[in-house]
Amino acid sequence: MRGLDLPTEVLGHLDLAAFSFLQLTGRRPTPEQGRVYNALLITLVEHGITPSALAARLTYAGAPEALQAAVAAGLCGLGSVFVGTTEGAAAMLAEELDGAPDDLDLAEAAARIVAGHRDRGQLVPGLGHPFHKPIDPRTPRLFEIARECGLHGRYVELMQRVGEEAERVSGRALPVNATGAIGALCGELGLPLKAVRGLGVMARAIGLVGHILEESEQPMAVRIWRRVDREASAHLVESSDG
């Protein structure tokens, strides 16, 4: 495994996230990188009933003998809508910072990013959140951990400046949300851009197993579906009455 002997050099020496970091980068993380990476992955585990968690629970209800297929079903929806903004934030920062000179002006870079998105009529990824108002409490905590670990560098700073610039230009509160924070931390950790969606997928797999075990003890999926089905039928009856 990347030059390490699994039984003697990995087992008992690396934690699961550090092992994944090694797989994705070929580098063993420093303890500081490991701490930030663990926090980032835990943030990506799904905590609530997301659409993906609901799909996994519905799948489990139909095939309880195939837990693996229920997790697979939940993962299938982690595409452009639900995982895309983390990827988008990471790519946006990478475009300005990967290989940039040391004296890059971050204020100018932030202005360039915000103006570019405005011109293309796109939302800046990683800002704002429908539920967490006024701020997403995970963001300051992730940045605090990064600071403690000496990993609060240009990616984090640029992400924050992008948020400030977007607020200034739009006149609306647009704090950095957890997807923006994670995108920035991926840059600090030197993770390849292609890996970013992968982080979401692996973290959600862990969360989905938790959801499915909960479903096996306290079923909710079929109850939800029954209500939907009842309403759909009622709607059909109304429609055909009309």
Add this chain to the structure above:
Amino acid sequence: MRGLDLPTEVLGHLDLAAFSFLQLTGRRPTPEQGRVYNALLITLVEHGITPSALAARLTYAGAPEALQAAVAAGLCGLGSVFVGTTEGAAAMLAEELDGAPDDLDLAEAAARIVAGHRDRGQLVPGLGHPFHKPIDPRTPRLFEIARECGLHGRYVELMQRVGEEAERVSGRALPVNATGAIGALCGELGLPLKAVRGLGVMARAIGLVGHILEESEQPMAVRIWRRVDREASAHLVESSDG
């Protein structure tokens, strides 16, 4: 393809279901078998918002660029609960009838089946239906088509007798439902038992594509999820208030 040249002997000569029959059995269906097999597969396409359809729609909402993954997610739940009774009915009939002598007494076979399930505390598969009262209108129609096609043989008759016997013994209305009818028709068509789950899977794939295109035009999945999420949050608040 099973000894036929695709361009010259299949395209324009066989319909899609007949082609699938050829794949599964190695035999080209007679026109009568083809008609019954088409009706059976159409019955298996999902028509309403089943749990599997809802899972596929939720998946599509997260990854609209990957329609194939949304169909895959919907298929993952077609396991023992949602497709199992068709398999169960087919297996139950096959156990009595495959290779049975011509003079097998069907009344005795039906009694044996019902008593066996009672002894094991199992429900007889293929009987009753929560929504279709008093009878599932698809069952008499499928059996009518089978009769028109000369395929109303011992599998259909035994399935009907099992329903009558179960009603007699339990004192409850337990008419043959569509899964029981399909299980019986699989026997009439000589389909291998292993293929029965496959029929549900292929038919549902067709239905799921329809669901997903409908979702792309009239989204409902995210609206459903939002309500679930809101209620889950409300419940959490209540719980933590308590």
Add this chain to the structure above:
Amino acid sequence: MRGLDLPTEVLGHLDLAAFSFLQLTGRRPTPEQGRVYNALLITLVEHGITPSALAARLTYAGAPEALQAAVAAGLCGLGSVFVGTTEGAAAMLAEELDGAPDDLDLAEAAARIVAGHRDRGQLVPGLGHPFHKPIDPRTPRLFEIARECGLHGRYVELMQRVGEEAERVSGRALPVNATGAIGALCGELGLPLKAVRGLGVMARAIGLVGHILEESEQPMAVRIWRRVDREASAHLVESSDG
């Protein structure tokens, strides 16, 4: 179901493909449309050991109790690479022909398409085939069926002219392949563009069920994998020797 009563108006009256056409378009196909649509779907069923079929067989080897998950795994790979060219061909034709005036000059349209792809450095979708030399025998047969059914209109003609123009410009043999033919027929049938990937998915689901039943009787997946694994190990040994 789209205004038809399933038991009395669909079962026994429509074939499976016609039912799918009704689902996707809201229209009952004419017999001619039905014939072309059946031929198109059968062409999309996978006939050989494609990557998707191999993935499904490997999945079945690990979870034979969950046939539905093996089909799902096979579908997951039907993305931009393997189904994309059919979509690309259909979109390319739709861009010129949907809503075009009756007197559109097809020769000019074909030249515009080929020049546009050249300028963007893209391959024209639907032309050439690595295995079928000199021509894909399915294409003339599909077009012949379309002609017999009165559905050999502008989409088919433009596709053929695109092939001729591409051959003229490139100096290479670039006959219309089956993906190009199917893209053209989708246009003739008035299928929505979004449905095109869906056709591939539903047709492959049928093919995958066939593959998996074959795998259950004549296993090949694990044998293939064992060889791959052995070679990978040998390679590792070589590498570490080097």
Add this chain to the structure above:
Amino acid sequence: MRGLDLPTEVLGHLDLAAFSFLQLTGRRPTPEQGRVYNALLITLVEHGITPSALAARLTYAGAPEALQAAVAAGLCGLGSVFVGTTEGAAAMLAEELDGAPDDLDLAEAAARIVAGHRDRGQLVPGLGHPFHKPIDPRTPRLFEIARECGLHGRYVELMQRVGEEAERVSGRALPVNATGAIGALCGELGLPLKAVRGLGVMARAIGLVGHILEESEQPMAVRIWRRVDREASAHLVESSDG
């Protein structure tokens, strides 16, 4: 999250595996439990080209825009064959030990287990390994870590005794393999039986992301498939020649 505030009590305080342990059991692991659980999960990450990894790589080759679907395809095969023995080992030990009196005679329990499997004509799960001869080097290392952590209790001991008893009775070398070791450690950690398949699924998701990133840089799946396809075609030609 299980009574802990995510930003302030989890992020920066728990590692990813500890967080998953909390999800599955409702308990925060002790440092010792955390160390064993991390080692166990890392062992379950797939290291080589398993059938599931090959299925994921083939899927990625067809749909590189949907990494999540490639991971999902890889997970779909983690059923009774590939993950079943870990589950089987855990269940076999749980049946004897969960709720057993302190003075249970482990030698008798081991004899009962081996005799029971012999009577039913079943292999004892968790013993022997086709590739690792004479012993699976992960097993002693996992047990060593468990010992260091004070988690080398009755589950581990019974598993070892089962191996010894099976060797005695069969006269063949049947050392405890990694699946048996993991099954035993699940017991030591008090993980619910239902969670065992889930552990494999979450660990493999991590491994599959690594495989897919490797595939994106050094493609091997399509090359493998091409060879299979070529051989299948050659075989068809031979067959039709014969």
